[in-house]
Amino acid sequence: MSIISGLAVGCLVGVGTLALGKNANTLSSEISNHVLLIVPMIATAALLGVLAEIHRALYGMVAASFLPIFQALTVCVYVIVALVFKLPLSVSNLLTSSLLAAGMGIVLGLVQLRRIMRPWARQPIQLARKSEILAQSWPNLITATSFVVASQLDIWVVGLGGSASDVGCYGLAQKLGSMLSIPITIVSLTILPHIVTNWARHRRLYLQWLLRLSATGATLAALVGFISLAGFGNSIIKMAWGDSYSRAFEVALILGAGQVIFSAGGVSGYVLILLGRQKVAMVSTLLIAGLTVLLAVWAMFNFGIVGVAAAYATSSAVQMLTNVLLVRKFYQLRSNAWFINPLRVGHLLSHVPKS
Structure with missing residues (x-):
């Protein structure tokens, strides 16, 4: 649900930006150029949040606390390095660094998740029905x-x-x-x-x-x-x-x-x-x-x-x-x-x- 909602919000931003047109808003032309970065950035951030919740449920507290801030932390490091060494700093660069940071966080989260789950005994379990899960979770949503x-x-x-x-x-x-x-x-x-x-x-x-x-x-x-x-x-x-x-x-x-x-x-x-x-x-x-x-x-x-x-x-x-x-x-x-x-x-x- 987080992945789908992230994609939906990203697509909504893109569609809304394109619908406004370049003459409707002085910022629309700038935003239009960044839509291709905004959409996957939102989707990857949502997936990063899902991984953090899975780690939290499995008592992986270090990963659960680190993954949500990894993206912002990486962008902050990039900004500091860019200011110190006078590198070009633009909205496109910030969005790109955020997207790459989310991708690296996803890889780290999946690797850590595989390491945690590898020693588990493969025992058959009875899964809850989807209707039962929905009945318990819709108020939380x-x-x-x-x-x-x-x-x-x-x-x-x-x-x-x-x-x-x-x-x-x-x-x-x-x-x-x-x-x-x-x-x-x-x-x-x-x-x-x-x-x-x-x-x-x-x-x-x-x-x-x-x-x-x-x-x-x-x-x-x-x-x-x-x-x-x-x-x-x-x-x-x-x-x-x-x-x-x-x-x-x-x-x-x-x-x-x-x-x-x-x-x-x-x-x-x-x-x-x-x-x-x-x-x-x-x-x-x-x-x-x-x-x-x-x-x-x-x-x-x-x-x-x-x-x-x-x-x-x-x-x-x-x-x-x-x-x-x-x-x-x-x-x-x-x-x-x-x-x-x-x-x-x-x-x-x-x-x-x-x-």
Whole structure:
């Protein structure tokens, strides 16, 4: 599904670009020249994501964490080398490097996957029917789609209701604020298989400790980043981008605060999905995402980009609180960040499974 959707989006970009025509938009001629690179780049990135998920399911945590960032990391290295040695740097070169990096990541992922699976005993297993898989997975598809769409619509709202300056400032603030989500992203990349394993083996106490410890660690890391952003962000923005982007600082602080609050909920949303409450997670995500977009539209026309940022930060807090309360209701697990007494760490470690 990821491969097909990637191809579909890539083809849609190409068709839309060609349909606009060169006279309709001053950028269309430039974009038309890059369509042949954009389409396979999206498809290979989707395949890279599929490989990462397979590795995560097989407890290949190093590969699962490394593959999603391999493409971006390679492009960053290329940009640094090009700037240092004054090599030609263009959109075509960036797209080409991204495509080649995704291809190399796919090769590495497949080689590592073959190495992991080679020693497996070839025993016959009874496969689940496609209808059964679809019945369990369709709420997850809607949940993921609605979450991704809602998280991308804020810049569209700013673009439709504001000026080019608003879009630039909000885009910069969005990138700065999203850096504070890196700790919880790392946690979610590594902890998911452990949730299923420990729940299935009735290790409730250890699972709750694992959820709370990961949420607390991610929140503390995000809080350190937020304090750093509050202390040095304004100076960095003015030094790197100039005074014209000074409005981005306030917006970045609001979005960053939302990320810190969301990190406090840990991986509560994934707990609902993995332990059988997919439809509950779908309904809550759809409701909150829909209300967030409506609130952001109203806030944009009344308070500008600061209002949009406040709407999305509030949404993060509401989503976090909802997920935490639902996990507590259905599974009697406390999955949110909390103060952990250092004196009890030894006692909690005694519950770590020997396997």
